[in-house]
Amino acid sequence: MNDPSQRVVHWQRTKSLMITTLILWFIFSFAIHWFAGALNALSFLGFPLGYYMAAQGSEVVFVILIFWFAQKQHKIDEQTGFAEEGN
């Protein structure tokens, strides 16, 4: 199972998943809050949107993002034959 070419494939896919995850992380950590003032003109659930994103929105995204990442990475491990035995 563990032949060298699979190892390269596994690492390529792992890297691109990491980059995708970090792009989303960057948007919700920094980009969106840079425009908090402008976003406050919009309303969401009765909240000014800029406030909402800092108080709740970004946090919700982070929780979902990590669950998604963990599941996605596990799939990569399984498909390339690098998942642990008995999982």
Place this chain on the structure above:
Amino acid sequence: MKGEFIDNLPKVYGLYTGGFVIFILLMAVLEQLGVAADTIGILFVLFTVVVYAGIGWLSRTMQVDAYYVAGRQVPAVFNGMATAADWMSGASFVALAGGVYFGGHAYLAFVVGWTGGYVLVASLMAPYLRKFGCYTVPDFIGTRYGGNLARFFAVVVLAVASFTYVTAQINATGTIAARALQIPFEVGVWFGLLGILLCSMLGGMRAVTWTQVAQYIVLIIAYLVPVFWMSNAQEFGAVPQFAYGDAVVRIGELEQALGVGTPPVESVAGLRTLTTLHNAPQSDFIYNWRFVTLVLCMMAGTASLPHILMRYFTTPSVAAARKSVAWSLFFIFLLYFTAPALATFTKLQLLDPNLATSVIGKTIGEVNALEWIQKWSNVGMLAVTDGNGDGILQINEFFMRPDIVVLATPEIAGLPYVISGLVAAGGMAAAMSTADGLLLAIANALSHDLYYKIIDPKADTKHRLIVARVLLIVIGAAGALVASLKLTGILGAVAWAFCFACSGLFFPIVLGIWWKRANRAGAIAGMVCGFIAGTWYLYMVRFADMDPWLGMDHLRFGMIGMPVSLVAMVAVSLMTPAPDAETQAMVDEIRVPRGKAVLDSTH
């Protein structure tokens, strides 16, 4: 027996939660029967601390891998709860909502930073360190880069960052114990330390893990129950977290009318008045820059703090470590998305003249007659003045300590005292669980990395574990001693710990996994230069009156440490020879979950 315990975790902690709820109801009955409020407070704190100590006693061990990594058999969800307790400190529990109350939108940078950091932990760090099989973070640095020097510097950064943090936690346990048990603060600090040591000394990571799960259950119940109760009693909405949008808008209107932002005429030492608007992000560069730099420092710090990273060494597998990060953040989220709701509703209750609970705009005499005002004024955590002499309480004449927002909410909203006792127990659980994790991180690094790996590699198991315990007591005592001197406010010290950690450790750990070319000389340069640059900037801005660069104050000194660390590490790595083939193969190995760990369980 051990296997049975692990298999029965949901049942064991289900029973425990039920038992705790019954205890709360019992206390409520006692209150109705006329038992004094003070007695109920004492019972809450004593009962929970005795339970944690009991769990610590039951988890005692003389095995190395049980002591250092809980035998690597903690399931993802339970490790998530333990991490959440490890993570949420006395500051999160007591000061976070108060911070949002006084700091408004700008303060939410802490909330964003302290949650988003887990994305970095999950994607860059935890699964790879779990596969590596290390006992401590310096264990990874020392083995990946080779040599005692790299290991030694990692121990130094870890010790400085964690020690800064742990004094704040021991301080918090002391404050809560002092108030609940009615003993002097200096005695409370040592009482708190005793509880902390009882949880960790005999069983190391195994004991800390199972007490932290128990502490999480107490702290989350203690945080959520009063907020839900208050929200329903005051008819703000059934689920307060989704219902405070209108309150944010309403506060914005009230702030105009009440003149929030007018500086107070007088000042009261240690207390603050509200002068920052609740939701007013300015669109200027410096405001946004300060927001995102604080977010970045807290996130990178989260991903470099050893007491958090080492929690993921305890899961049964790499896949479980990843899932566990997600659960950790979920459990943390439950408290963090509640804190701004609590801050907003508390503020509305005090400000809005349409609500019976409001104090601003009433006469000074009326306000001073309120029971909760008298109670908190007596302990110096609140003060009412009449700066302009008009006999009416203005917004800038109402002084309080930020901690009050959590501690006094039950009383402001008129809830029974049993809820205040519950909140004290929750604050105690939060501070104790974090202090435990931090003390263990320091003591483990000193006993495993400094004593066993550097000073005496031939030491036998018994000696190693005795040294580990002695160090735990010594460091705990040192922490309590510093805490009893009351050197900094709780939150300043907490932010510093994050900046120390990310200045010294973030890039050496990340690049050790993601960049094969990183070598020993580079890692040492990264740790030393980053740590020194950050510390220098902290000293200059905080103590030597230097003007902060681009508004980056002493809470953000990681912004100086991290880039210096990165540049130094990359430059020195490239100027010196690449790591040998063996090291490169080791890096390949940690990148895939399957196969044996790099370090076996007897290393």
